[in-house]
Amino acid sequence: xxxxxxxxxxxxxxxxxxxxxxxxxxxxxxxxxxxxxxxxxxxxxxxxxxxxxxxxxxxxxxxxxxxxxxxxxxxxxxxxxxxxxxxxxxxxxxxxxxxxxxxxxxxxxxxxxxxxxxxxxxxxxxxxxxxxxxxxxxxxxxxxxxxxxxxxxxxxxxxxxxxxxxxxxxxxxxxxxxxxxxxxxxxxxxxxxxxxxxxxxxxxxxxxxxxxxxxxxxxxxxxxxxxxxxxxxxxxxxxxxxxxxxxxxxxxxxxxxxxxxxxxxxxxxxxxxxxxxxxxxxxxxxxxxxxxxxxxxxxxxxxxxxxxxxxxxxxxxxxxxxxxxxxxxxxxxxxxxxxxxxxxxxxx
Ligand SMILES: Cc1cc2nc3c(=O)[nH]c(=O)nc-3n(C[C@H](O)[C@H](O)[C@H](O)COP(=O)(O)OP(=O)(O)OC[C@H]3O[C@@H](n4cnc5c(N)ncnc54)[C@H](O)[C@@H]3O)c2cc1C
Numbered sequence: 001x002x003x004x005x006x007x008x009x010x011x012x013x014x015x016x017x018x019x020x021x022x023x024x025x026x027x028x029x030x031x032x033x034x035x036x037x038x039x040x041x042x043x044x045x046x047x048x049x050x051x052x053x054x055x056x057x058x059x060x061x062x063x064x065x066x067x068x069x070x071x072x073x074x075x076x077x078x079x080x081x082x083x084x085x086x087x088x089x090x091x092x093x094x095x096x097x098x099x100x101x102x103x104x105x106x107x108x109x110x111x112x113x114x115x116x117x118x119x120x121x122x123x124x125x126x127x128x129x130x131x132x133x134x135x136x137x138x139x140x141x142x143x144x145x146x147x148x149x150x151x152x153x154x155x156x157x158x159x160x161x162x163x164x165x166x167x168x169x170x171x172x173x174x175x176x177x178x179x180x181x182x183x184x185x186x187x188x189x190x191x192x193x194x195x196x197x198x199x200x201x202x203x204x205x206x207x208x209x210x211x212x213x214x215x216x217x218x219x220x221x222x223x224x225x226x227x228x229x230x231x232x233x234x235x236x237x238x239x240x241x242x243x244x245x246x247x248x249x250x251x252x253x254x255x256x257x258x259x260x261x262x263x264x265x266x267x268x269x270x271x272x273x274x275x276x277x278x279x280x281x282x283x284x285x286x287x288x289x290x291x292x293x294x295x296x297x298x299x300x301x302x303x304x305x306x307x308x309x310x311x312x313x314x315x316x317x318x319x320x321x322x323x324x325x326x327x328x329x330x331x332x333x334x335x336x337x338x339x340x341x342x343x344x345x346x347x348x
Pocket of ligand 1: 011013033035037041174175212246247285287310311312317
């Protein structure tokens with residue numbers, strides 16, 4: 001009998017688990033409520049293959065990036081609109097030590113394949129728009145997922161899918177995080193940072209980080225289609241504005257945008273971009289992070305009906321599709337999860 005699986009939370013994690021389970025023929029009940037601090041409605045969705053300070057190739061990039069591209073391309077084909085945009089990343093080198101790191105990394109073939117020198121137009125942007133006394137280089141293979149649009153598209157598609165039942169009455173108690181009671185049947189918890197209030201999952205090593213970004217108008221446009229990554233990142237949007245972020249804070253998760261974050265963002269933008277800018281809006285969300293910074297996927301060791309996808313951290317667009325696939329394989333075919341992401345690591 002095809003008993004429906006219940007998914008609690010419909011951010012990036014919930015949407016990706018839903019995609020994978022539907023692909024495997026499951027029926028779903030989705031428990032969906034947008035609560036303060038949700039990350040995905042504000043997620044900038046960048047994928048940067050060399051995101052670390054020392055330009056290391058991202059962990060499991062060779063598995064996670066193809067899974068992400070495959071998932072987003074399949075959803076784009078089904079919905080008929082672009083959601084993931086490939087985009088070069090203009091990385092500003094911070095200081096002399098980073099410049100030396102870069103020289104060393106360029107000698108490693110596995111890193112060098114993600115790097116190229118700036119084109120003449122990009123050089124012009126660096127010279128006239130950016131503050132880059134130690135230079136800049138281009139990371140290839142990255143881009144950004146329009147996460148809010150992705151969620152809209154997924155919600156619309158799943159609302160008209162007869163295999164999916166949204167917020168059925170029997171799941172009402174699951175919507176109250178502090179009273180999260182086991183439901184009947186298999187449940188996958190995709191609650192983002194709020195998992196730390198869930199009695200089933202609160203013992204995991206949660207370390208959520210509040211993040212803020214601003215939407216701005218750059219008075220002198222960059223002149224090239226790139227994401228800038230320096231003291232802050234600048235992500236130009238199709239409408240001519242840009243997102244600028246992001247901050248990290250470890251408290252006040254339910255509070256709205258803060259004056260402190262705005263000061264930090266303005267300072268970092270002025271340290272990255274040399275032109276004037278106009279602030280249009282400020283946005284806030286909470287990244288679901290656990291202390292080892294790896295995704296969390298798997299089964300509760302004491303309550304085998306309960307599963308989780310969490311811990312997507314600052315890299316949900318990259319690791320979400322890969323982790324959701326592995327989770328669905330574990331649920332449906334009993335496949336073993338990689339030790340590093342298995343939720344069981346918190347229950348030993
Ligand atoms: C400022 C900022 C910048 C970021 N930048 C990037 C980036 O550039 N690249 C990148 O890949 N990632 C980035 N991220 C991270 C990325 O957005 C997250 O990893 C991802 O969105 C997490 O998705 P999630 O579904 O796990 O959590 P969420 O998006 O928080 O979704 C959880 C959902 O579950 C709902 N929920 C919770 N409990 C319940 C319940 N009991 N009942 C019903 N609903 C419930 C919540 O309301 C929410 O809608 C950023 C995040 C922030 C905040």
